[in-house]
Every structure is written in structure tokens, then in C-alpha cells.
Amino acid sequence: MAGYPTDAQAKAQIIEAGLKIYQRGLVAANDGNLSVRVGDNALWVTPTGVSKGAMTEEMLVKVDLEGALLEGTRKPSSETRMHLRIYKENPDVRAVIHAHPPAATAFACAGIPLDRPIIQEAVVFLGTVPVAPFALPGSQAVADSVAPYCRDYRALLLEYHGAVCWGETMEQAHYRMECLEQLAQVTLHLKTLGCDRVITEAQVKALEGLRPAWGIK
Numbered sequence: 750m751a752g753y754p755t756d757a758q759a760k761a762q763i764i765e766a767g768l769k770i771y772q773r774g775l776v777a778a779n780d781g782n783l784s785v786r787v788g789d790n791a792l793w794v795t796p797t798g799v800s801k802g803a804m805t806e807e808m809l810v811k812v813d814l815e816g817a818l819l820e821g822t823r824k825p826s827s828e829t830r831m832h833l834r835i836y837k838e839n840p841d842v843r844a845v846i847h848a849h850p851p852a853a854t855a856f857a858c859a860g861i862p863l864d865r866p867i868i869q870e871a872v873v874f875l876g877t878v879p880v881a882p883f884a885l886p887g888s889q890a891v892a893d894s895v896a897p898y899c900r901d902y903r904a905l906l907l908e909y910h911g912a913v914c915w916g917e918t919m920e921q922a923h924y925r926m927e928c929l930e931q932l933a934q935v936t937l938h939l940k941t942l943g944c945d946r947v948i949t950e951a952q953v954k955a956l957e958g959l960r961p962a963w964g965i966k
Contacts, residue, residue: 753843754918759785759793760806762919766846767795769923771802775848775930780911782826785844785919786836790814794832796823827887834892835915838899841966844919846926849911852933856880857906863932866948867939871932872956873963874925875904878932883908904929917966 754762763783770776770783781801784794790813795801799808810821814833818825826832832845856863863878879898884890884907895913898905904914904925912929916922939946948956960966 753787754785756787756793756811759787759919760809762844763793763795763809764804764806766919766923767801767804770846770848770926771800773927773930775850775926776801777849781846781848782828782832783844783846783919784826784829784832786842787811791819792832792836794825794829796821797826798824828891830887830889830892831895831913834896835899835913838896839915841917842899842915843917844922845913845915846919846922847907847911847913848926850926850930850933852937853906853912853930854910855937856933857911858909860908862906863929863936865936866953866956867946868932868935869948869956871928872948872953873959873965874928875932876957877902878904878906878912878929880906880908883910886910 762785767783779798779800782795784792786792791811793809793811796808796810808823810823810825811819812825813819816829816833828847835845836842860880862880866872881894884894895905906912914922914925916925
């Protein structure tokens, strides 16, 4: 299990990743939220109502695993309960990113999982990406909807909503979100081409065998 980052490291990681996902168009307006766990009962999370491309460290909020405020003056993201549930369900997780990447969100809205092995890196980094059922944004239902997937998957589509990725570091969670959007875009391109080719089962097994060497559980 990865160790916890310091408060300073966690805040810097959130700001950097937030700017990157905003610049890449994986979120719009005030969409999305990010968090980093810094202790057995503490994490830093983005505030509500702030563009991920215009955050400062002073805006971030520290809460415990029940959502109680520990530090900060702003209101935590409305999706904090989803982050908390992911950390509770999978103790190895140290960072969570929720975003609305356009192509991946299209699959989420269509209720179509990204489960076809078509890109080698996506097989290694992500594996299968299922769809969690519809839940109202910011509700406890969202947290409940993601709970069954937190241990066996690395990324998840949220029906009619967007996507969430997690990892042992913020860098890993961020890379998974980028990989997820690329997988969705390539899947759409293949559909346009009328192509139905996939990586063979034997090749998938070989790719999955690379995960330990690549630092992926």
C-alpha cells in the first residue's frame, strides 16, 4: 500500500491535476472534483463552485472520512461523499478524480461500458470500465452507486453524468482519466470506420501480465 503524501504535497497535486484536466477539456465551467488522502482519517478535496483551472491552495478543504471539516473556509465539493466512499471501499486508493470527459461521458450517457480491448495501454492501465447506475449529483445515492466497483476496477462511468478514476497516487488517477478519454475517443473512431476488431484473449492476458512491472495492482 502506498504511503500518504503530506498536506503540502497533496494540495500541490490537486492544483496541478485540476489545471491539467481543465486545460485538456475534461471538465467545463465548475465541473469536476479531485481529492488526495493524507492520513487514515483525512483528505484534501476541491471546494464547490470553483473552476478546476482557477483554483488556489487556499481554496482547498480538508475533511475526515465522515466528511467533517478539518481545515479550510469553503464548502467541500458536493461529490465529496463519492470520494469518501471510494476511500472506504478501497484502502489502497490515495487519490480520486471525477470529471466529465466528452467522449467518455457520451458512453456514460448511452449506458455503454468501455469493455472492448482495443488499445494496449488501456488494457494495462485501465482494464474494463463499467457503468454505475444513475444517481442524483451530490447525493448519497452516488456514493452507493460506485461502491460495488471500487476494488475490482480502476475507472468508472457514471450514467448520464461523467467518469471517476482513482489510484495509488494523484498522477496515476490523472493518467487513468486521460487514458479513459482516449479509449472512448478511439472507440468512437472505430465505430465510424465500421471496424469491430479487438485484441485477442491471449494478447489481453499477456498485456495484463505487464501490470506488476508497470507498478499497477
